[in-house]
Amino acid sequence: MADWTENLPQAARDYLEGRRLDEVECIIPDLPGIARGKAVPASKFARQEYFHLPDSIFYQTITGEWGEAAGEEGFIEKDMILRPDMQTATAAPWTGDWTLQVIHDAYDRDGVPVPYSPRNVLKRVVELYRAKGWEPIVAPEMEFFLVARNLDPAHEIKPMMGRSGRPAAARQAYSMTAVDEFGPVIDDIYDFAEAQGFEIDGITQEGGAGQLEINLLHGDPVKLADEVFYFKRLIREAAMRHDCYATFMAKPIADEPGSAMHIHHSVLDTKTGENIFSNAKGGETDAFLHFIAGLQNHMPAALAVIAPYVNSYRRYVKDHAAPINLEWGRDNRTTGIRVPLSGPGSRRVENRLAGMDCNPYLGIAASLACGYLGMLDAQMPLPEFKGDAYVGDGDIPRVQGEALTLFDEATPLHEVLGHEFARVYGIVKRAEYDEFLQVISPWEREHLLMNV
Structure with missing residues (x-):
């Protein structure tokens, strides 16, 4: 645990000083800018290099319906590989325990950035x-x-x-x-x-x-x-x-x-x-x-x-x-x-x-x-x-x-x-x-x- 937390941004290290990190929210912004992802125990986050979410999160409308944007493969909801950008690690100070948020970037199975992920578009x-x-x-x-x-x-x-x-x-x-x-x-x-x-x-x-x-x-x-x-x-x-x-x-x-x-x-x-x-x-x-x-x-x-x-x-x-x-x-x-x-x-x-x-x-x-x-x-x-x-x-x-x-x-x-x-x-x-x-x-x- 100490290995990866030592490389966090200074504000995140200050937030955790003398405290035990409980949870990490692994998040990615969708088309409207809503945070999608999952929360994992800190011990699990320390062991994982990436996690998966279906690409369909980028086909969803603001009401929760779906646009027919899946392409030639059809709506199979294939998994993306989401890798953390540790420079975005920051506190979630409103939570009841000691929690960090980390923004992730989306890649396909060949390691190519997913082109309709908003953060990838800006990059x-x-x-x-x-x-x-x-x-x-x-x-x-x-x-x-x-x-x-x-x-x-x-x-x-x-x-x-x-x-x-x-x-x-x-x-x-x-x-x-x-x-x-x-x-x-x-x-x-x-x-x-x-x-x-x-x-x-x-x-x-x-x-x-x-x-x-x-x-x-x-x-x-x-x-x-x-x-x-x-x-x-x-x-x-x-x-x-x-x-x-x-x-x-x-x-x-x-x-x-x-x-x-x-x-x-x-x-x-x-x-x-x-x-x-x-x-x-x-x-x-x-x-x-x-x-x-x-x-x-x-x-x-x-x-x-x-x-x-x-x-x-x-x-x-x-x-x-x-x-x-x-x-x-x-x-x-x-x-x-x-x-x-x-x-x-x-x-x-x-x-x-x-x-x-x-x-x-x-x-x-x-x-x-x-x-x-x-x-x-x-x-x-x-x-x-x-x-x-x-x-x-x-x-x-x-x-x-x-x-x-x-x-x-x-x-x-x-x-x-x-x-x-x-x-x-x-x-x-x-x-x-x-x-x-x-x-x-x-x-x-x-x-x-x-x-x-």
């Missing part, structure tokens, strides 16, 4: 960058709502009860008083994050009632996606300790802003370590503009990945803190593509279109893929947008079905993300969309039942 995109001498850097921002417990899906979601005993109904963006309302939950989020070795760059109150944002420090895309994957779980666990839910739905409450996962991107030269978005004099480079053009040109097709559910498209509402377009601008939060204020060394591009409901591995992979294609295409973006971008018309798909059609036809994007991933993803998401279309909503019953 593929990062390797394409590195083959060009580029090192992609990202910084995600996570928005979410703390809401009252909701046991009946027929009931509307409501903000949680604050520390003062009043519901979190006030929209007080950046208010420290509003943050204090959720103090006990935030304290547990900080404690869990510290136990897991994660550094939070900041927590702010966002524009919605009970809506918070957590910023993470910039870094390697796979590492940051791992952290977002872990953070979603720890935030949910912290909330449930205080009789509320944390939700990462893109639009959980009508008339409130939606929740985004804004993704900041920069690209370093592998040899020099310099930001290729800035030249020697500190000015903007062609690569910087090409990256923006890539987002403008390819993001409509990628929207099906960064806005993966029917609910995702309810977020793109004019004047509700979410973009409705692919315009770009400097320090302009009404545009879908924003260039934040920064010095030359930290010049970056922010994609404001991704929803917090997306799988972090796939959302970051799709966004990087668009920028990568832009740098290969070497095209220039549209002129910078000045003023309020909500004044214009939207130029992104408004419904999931339209987005899926664009994704299915996006051959260049498939080349970057992987054709087999694109095939499986498209089938599973179509199955999910078809499931939704069988549901009759309260709006339809209210307005159509007696009027048409």
Whole structure:
């Protein structure tokens, strides 16, 4: 036991110091970003190099149904080989015993990475960058709502009860008083994050009632996606300790802003370590503009990945803190593509279109893929947008079905993300969309039942 625990990341070793490890959760993110896997006694984990799960976990819809994506062999649920990435070993501090979580990577029986495993998709995109001498850097921002417990899906979601005993109904963006309302939950989020070795760059109150944002420090895309994957779980666990839910739905409450996962991107030269978005004099480079053009040109097709559910498209509402377009601008939060204020060394591009409901591995992979294609295409973006971008018309798909059609036809994007991933993803998401279309909503019953 001591042999393998001595090589754990420092935070995991600190967590276990003077304690006996009881259990290891062997997990892998599926297409929605749900943790799948199994929990094993620590003694067994010490003896196993891998474990098996059926490949069908990647064919499952968010409702638990199945997309017909198994391929020529048919739906035989063949086993994948899941190998641990021990650099992802981290505490599960909300459990009743001393438990670690470890993210695993999926391989077939020949040792080839499973192409529709989300973590493998992101690794593929990062390797394409590195083959060009580029090192992609990202910084995600996570928005979410703390809401009252909701046991009946027929009931509307409501903000949680604050520390003062009043519901979190006030929209007080950046208010420290509003943050204090959720103090006990935030304290547990900080404690869990510290136990897991994660550094939070900041927590702010966002524009919605009970809506918070957590910023993470910039870094390697796979590492940051791992952290977002872990953070979603720890935030949910912290909330449930205080009789509320944390939700990462893109639009959980009508008339409130939606929740985004804004993704900041920069690209370093592998040899020099310099930001290729800035030249020697500190000015903007062609690569910087090409990256923006890539987002403008390819993001409509990628929207099906960064806005993966029917609910995702309810977020793109004019004047509700979410973009409705692919315009770009400097320090302009009404545009879908924003260039934040920064010095030359930290010049970056922010994609404001991704929803917090997306799988972090796939959302970051799709966004990087668009920028990568832009740098290969070497095209220039549209002129910078000045003023309020909500004044214009939207130029992104408004419904999931339209987005899926664009994704299915996006051959260049498939080349970057992987054709087999694109095939499986498209089938599973179509199955999910078809499931939704069988549901009759309260709006339809209210307005159509007696009027048409």
